Amino acid sequence: MTGRTRTPKQGRPMNQASTTDASLNDAAIATRIWPLLGACALGLVPFTIYSNFLVDITRNSGHDATLMGSLRGVGGVAALLVGLTCAPLLDRVPRRSAVIWSLLLLAAACVVGLVGPVWAWALFCLLVGAATSVLNPAASAMAADRFDDESTSGRAATQVSAVMTLTAVLSAPLLAGPAVWWGWRGDLIATAVLCSALAMALFLARPASAEHSTADRNGPGTGYLRSFRIASTLASVPMLLAASALRTAAFMGQLAYLAVLYDERFHLGAGVFSLVWTLSGLSFFLGNWFGGFAIRRADNPVVTAIAGAVAAMVGAVAVLVLFLTDHLPAALLATAALGVSHAVLAAAMTTLLVRQSGGHRGTVLGLNGAGQSLGVCLGASVAGLGAMAWGWHGAGFVLAGLTAGACFASLAAARRLNVEYRRERS
Structure with missing residues (x-):
């Protein structure tokens, strides 16, 4: 397909390497990629500490909780x-170096957080955001690079997202517990x-031999701006990036209001709602893990794109049910369906x-990470505008519209992939 190249690992033919990789189980x-799984998992911990212990952190800083919360x-x-600035650089520097420096930046952010004043926490949030925007796509790309078989490479990348x-x-x-x-300082x-260890x-x-060949695969002399242009011309990639960003905005938008919705509609306090949050998270993990497994077994890009579109349709219906229903069992079922459908779409x-x-x-993958960051920033805002206009019904319809947009983008990608797939087969 357009713009795609493959580089065999040193010391073994491509077909032998691909056959060996294709036989690997989960x-x-x-x-083979456990350090990268650990790296991405650690990347989520600093902000989790900040969110969970925000009350104690606010008390220690001596500032208003609203101000401290907004620093996130x-x-x-x-x-x-x-993420947007560094995306092309991930093909121009060794991915292992990018992961290492991101981990060290996370460690530095945690040390800064120990200082305590509001300026330190602002710097903490800035450093953590910057580090994870490089760490996650670099680790995902590095995990995929460990394998020559395309379906196995994709599975490695979905394992990274599932562990996150x-x-x-x-x-x-x-x-x-600790x-x-x-x-929280001990955490x-x-x-x-x-992170340092x-x-x-x-x-x-x-390093694996594939990690030495990043520059070779990207081609000598590829400039910074040209990397963006090349990425935009790769078959179906712009539509896939759009689908990913819209999906993230829709999912993070409903998560932002989930606690308030369950409190107002069903009077669930924080303790009981934690079970609902766990239901959402576990549904997403299971959908991402087993969805990625099924996609690998299918090993057909057109089928994968269509599966993503179907998952988006299910997600659009589920978010409408969640924000429109007055029945707790229906809301819980919709919450679980949202997690699974968005996870399958993300894996696809x-x-x-x-x-x-x-x-x-x-x-x-760097551009995808930047698009997801944009989705995180805009999701809650867009849902909030819908809620202001027409209450929870408005939020539901806005989020369903975003998910439908992801569905259409996935279908557009499927059409483009089908053309390329037929061209390869002919």
Whole structure:
């Protein structure tokens, strides 16, 4: 397909390498990329600490809780700007170096957070947002680069996103236990130590041969702006990036108001609502994990894109049910369906972006990360405008519209992929 190149690993023919990689099961894939899974999991921990212990952090800083809470948005803006700026660079520098420096930046952010004043927390949010905007796409691309078989590469990338989802669900209770003994500062220190240790382990590890060939795959002399232009011409990539950004905006928009919705409609307090949050998170993890597994088995980009479109349709219906129903069982079912459908759509988009990007994988995944950061920033705002105009019904219709947009973008990608697929087969 247009713009795609493949580079065999050194010392073995391409067809032999691809056949060997295609036979790997999920456990074998995870074993080969476990440091990258750990890196992306650690990337979620600093903001989890900040959110969970915001009351204590606010009391320590001596500032208003509203001000301290708003600093979280600094991280989102930083992630968007840094992710967009650095996307082409992920194909021009060793991905392992990008992951290592991102982990060290996360460790530095945790140390800054120990200082305590509001300026330190603003810098903390800025550093964490910047670090994760590079860490996540670099680690995903690096995981995909470990395999020559395209379906296995896509599966490796979806494993990274699935582990990140699981971390988001489990990190809060796992951090709360140790904090009983050493407080939130102890959690920050432990995170800094783990990030530094993993960075050192990656630095000392012998890199795989594929990691030396990033510049070769991207082509000599590819300029910064030209990397953007090349990414925009890759088959179906612009539509896939649009679908991913719209999906993120819709999903994060409903998450932003989920607690308020369940409190006003069903009078669920914070304790009971934590179970609803767990239901949403586990549904997303299971959908992402098993959806990625099924997509790998299908090994057909057209089928994958259509599966993403179907998942988006289910998500659009589910978010309407969630925001329109007055029955708790229906709302819970819609919450679970939202998690699963968005997870399948996310797995489909990640797999296709990995397959279609070829030697420009770092740039494409970096742009995808920036698009998702934009979705995080805009999702709650767009849903809030809908709620202001027509209450919860308005929020539901706005979020359903965003999800429908992701469906149309996925269908457009499927049409383009079908043309390319027929051309390859003929």
